[in-house]
Amino acid sequence: MERIVTGSQMKALDKYTIEQVGIPSLVLMERAGLSVFEAMRKEGFSLKKTLILCGSGNNGADGVVLARLLHLAGYETDVCILGKPENFTKEMQKQIDIGRNYGISFVKSFHIAEYTVIVDAVLGVGLSREITGNLKEIIEELHNFQGKIVSVDIPSGICSDTGKILGCAVKADLTVTFGYKKAGLCFYPGTVYGGKIVTADISIYAMSALLSQPEIFSYTKEDLKKIQRKQDGNKGTFGKVFLIAGSKDVFGAAYLSGMAAMRSGAGMLKICTHKENRSLFSCFPEAMLLCYEDNQDITKELLENFMWADAIGIGPGIGLQEQAEKLLDTVLSHGEKPLVIDADAIGMLKGREEQLKNYPNEVILTPHLGEFSRLTGISIEEWKENPIKITQKIAKTLSVVLVCKDARTVISKENERVYLNLSGNDGMASAGSGDVLTGIILSFLAQGKEAQEAAGLGVYLHGAAGDLAAQRKGRAAMLAGDLIEAAGQILDAI
Structure with a gap:
């Protein structure tokens, strides 16, 4: 560091x-x-x-x-x-x-x-x-x-x-x-x-x-050595990810986030998504599926998967409809494993702050600045005036590890160290990039990293993958999917 x-x-x-x-x-x-x-x-x-x-x-x-x-x-x-x-x-x-x-x-x-x-x-x-x-x-x-x-x-x-x-x-x-x-x-x-x-x-x-305070650090490529594969491991020891993502007519976010989790080392993955996405996942046979229909109550199935998983994620592409809200409430009320909340799920947290604070395990929120502003009432301009102190303050208020995504992402957990990410480039400002980050962080959580370290290492690897993809594709041409391949190659090289 x-x-x-x-x-x-x-x-x-x-x-x-x-x-x-x-x-x-x-x-x-x-x-x-x-x-x-x-x-x-x-x-x-x-x-x-x-x-x-x-x-x-x-x-x-x-x-x-x-x-x-x-x-x-x-x-x-x-x-x-x-x-x-x-x-x-x-x-x-x-x-x-x-x-x-x-x-x-x-x-x-x-x-x-x-x-x-x-x-x-x-x-x-x-x-x-x-x-x-x-x-x-x-x-x-x-x-x-x-x-x-x-x-x-x-x-x-x-x-x-x-x-x-x-x-x-x-x-x-x-x-x-x-x-x-x-x-x-x-x-x-x-x-x-x-x-x-x-x-x-x-x-x-x-x-x-x-x-x-706070002490501020940034991760470097050397820190990725903390993500180690055990030669005698198996798919269970490398972590089980349960991801609630995608919705009717929305497939890409679930695919990108799930694929990123697998490519960054997770041993097993189950995606909970709308039944209309089932046929689309034929291109991703490594992922298990839990599919639901409109207005279907799948509480029992969710609880079973909460028990099975080592880490839970919710948000990419789930939409803002009533069914998505029920899924989020079930996670906050009954989930017990480390949790990543991203994208649409962040948009539904307003009014659910107490549920969030009472969650029995570590929670990571990954808002971009627009989502952060809507959740907290703090303008983007105000955040940019003092990004470190404001991120730390809100992390403490919500009792979460907060990943404020920007050109320089800030990661904070209450009164602990603040991590400032220096990897990445403007080519990553494209659809699906945040979904990839969610998958990487989930993978590191499932592999046993504590929440702030999983978030910090995940953000650094995500940015480093963006830098590698930019070298190969060019910043204007690179896509979110390019980050997934690059992330896996960086981990392998390390």
Whole structure:
């Protein structure tokens, strides 16, 4: 897993490293400047003439260190300090004094056309207000720059917690961020403005006790090793999934979700769907079926399958009719196994919150933001203002593992860790993609993973499969079914 931090968390880690661990701030700055220098050279940027724009704080001091390293390596480098001397931190003043002793060129004005690279070391992770005035004009001028732009730690103007643009922002080709990736470099549009993002180890000390809550992590491909096949296993030991999906005239969601569950490792699958779908499932002989007719009471059969299953899922394509509501009520009233609620079933949860809270096992909700908004009354815009805290709050309120699906999906369980998914691409924004995710999560639940881990690993694998499918098909051409094949191949490779 990879740790992600907010701006305030990063400040706390910096402070502890300097004041308690005992690493001087000037040493951290030296490592920071060197990290940016090495990253620029690794990218092959033309360093014929570099301009470094510095603020008055420690982000600016990192920039002055970088200027010294470039100068000593023989590259023509200018430093322009945009902050006021009376606002200089002691570290910034020290780095300026060192830089002058080394003969660095400090300039008061510049023409961007003269440079091949411009480095943004103006504002760090502490920015909380919108950029205005002369600085805004300078940043907007940079949007016309034809060379490469490098940001130090985070592009100036990007909120370090949400990725929001605060008035205006530098749009970098490369961002070298220090210690840990900042949340604002993960969410949109911050991740776009960051360009290629490199996380540099500069010896920041991390300890959970130092951090304000919540702790934020993202899964990586290494974490998929937790999904292991036992060589002496059988179809029962790999988990039994019971999926209530599809409805009259709706087949695809049930097929995609069920197939995804099987392709990601589940040993057995039974799908409960309308009888009109029976003949369509001839293309999926591995799935068992429980079929119902209009207005048929199948409570007895449902209870039997609740007992049989290791994980239950409901929602993909079931519709919003009275019969779908009865199916949901039966699940919430009589189900006892880990449960995934998706799609249409989420649309019917309004007014059933107490049933949800009283469910005797773990529940995973997987709403896209429209479904989330309808369920909670929180607008999409409001969620985007503070996605981590709002997701965590609603997860606690509903007593569920909440998977808020967006370009950056957030997964939370009450007061525990929050997982931010960084895999996937816009090619996945097509019909059926969410159904595939439901099947993958159900598979991991049935294989014995606890709910938050099943959700986090499922979302990561779903996104990684999207990335693989995009390589093969192209983002515009890929379909939800392509994710299923890719997910299986990724697991096999791991």
